[in-house]
Amino acid sequence: MTTGPAASDPTVALPEPPGPPLAAPPDDLALSEMVSRVLDRGVVISGEAVLGVAGVDLVHLGLDLVLTSVATLEERAEEGAGS
Amino acid sequence: MGLYLYCIGPEGHRPGAGLRGLEEEPVHPLEAGGLTVWASSLEAPPSPSPGRIRRHDRVIRTATAGAVTPLPLRFGQWFATRREAVESVDKRKSDHLRALEDVRGSVEFGVRILGPGRATGEAPSGRETTDDPEAAGAGAGRAYLEALARRQADEEKRRERGRALARELGERLVPPVRRQRPEAGSGDVLAAVSQLVARTDVPRYRGGMRAHRKSRPELRFVVSGPWPPYSFVT
Numbered sequence: 001m002t003t004g005p006a007a008s009d010p011t012v013a014l015p016e017p018p019g020p021p022l023a024a025p026p027d028d029l030a031l032s033e034m035v036s037r038v039l040d041r042g043v044v045i046s047g048e049a050v051l052g053v054a055g056v057d058l059v060h061l062g063l064d065l066v067l068t069s070v071a072t073l074e075e076r077a078e079e080g081a082g083s
Numbered sequence: 084m085g086l087y088l089y090c091i092g093p094e095g096h097r098p099g100a101g102l103r104g105l106e107e108e109p110v111h112p113l114e115a116g117g118l119t120v121w122a123s124s125l126e127a128p129p130s131p132s133p134g135r136i137r138r139h140d141r142v143i144r145t146a147t148a149g150a151v152t153p154l155p156l157r158f159g160q161w162f163a164t165r166r167e168a169v170e171s172v173d174k175r176k177s178d179h180l181r182a183l184e185d186v187r188g189s190v191e192f193g194v195r196i197l198g199p200g201r202a203t204g205e206a207p208s209g210r211e212t213t214d215d216p217e218a219a220g221a222g223a224g225r226a227y228l229e230a231l232a233r234r235q236a237d238e239e240k241r242r243e244r245g246r247a248l249a250r251e252l253g254e255r256l257v258p259p260v261r262r263q264r265p266e267a268g269s270g271d272v273l274a275a276v277s278q279l280v281a282r283t284d285v286p287r288y289r290g291g292m293r294a295h296r297k298s299r300p301e302l303r304f305v306v307s308g309p310w311p312p313y314s315f316v317t
Contacts, residue, residue, distance in 0.1 A: 031133070033193050033307045038136045041313040042157035043091065043182070045171045 086168045087125040088160040089142045090311075091118055091179050092153035096146070104142050105135055113165070116173035118180075121146055121153070128161040140311075147311045152186050154179060154316045182316045189261060189279050191315065192288065192308035196248050196274040199301055242267065245274035248302070252276060255298075256291045259284030264314050273302075277314035285309060
């Protein structure tokens, strides 16, 4: 669990520490990871049914996803780790 | 015209001019109970497609590019009217403020842990083709049940191994990992975790991951990120 002051005053803007910008990862490496995050995680506030990926056959969804092989994912991850 | 929402941030956190969201609609700020939501007009709830998924993520990354860490919304948060959108956000304002504090200044990394690579023609890990319960035949009842029990035991061993590997990874990388969310592995993936890291600790995290990889040469680690903190906002 994280520690820190409670956000008791809703009108106070939260100061942020500096850090590197959030660049997008290589497309083919990240697509499957992106799909699982964008469709299955994040805050839900809408009352409408939200499509998730858990237990759903992506082929039947008609999504044209290119899932890279594990070996390719590894190679790209190694390249990315060196940057 | 309805409203499609991307992320929730503190009051005053506004998109820059020219940012486009789904269907190339301009992204604009929506003030809701002391929070600012990034939104764009959309006639109807969108169906997921690779292009829309990428665009949704791109808007959130743009929102996270500055000094603020907003809460990513899941794909598909659409409202028929502005009023409904504002009411829905305001209804859980205290939860959103708490979540904003939890992920402040942080990003997410995804890690998949895999076992050694397979030789060509070798069966997928966790499934022995000579011990397939379905191959035992309908008449070989006892053999079938024994094969099923062995397969289930093997699966449980894999799952336990995956849990142990995830625990070890989390322990080795704390700090800089602030929180970790494990997931069940499947297929060749023994374990998968999402890890929350302060942005200022990203170089330290990468160094720690490289060191952990070297200490575990029999395993393969596939790391993706940094991501907006999708896995840590609910």
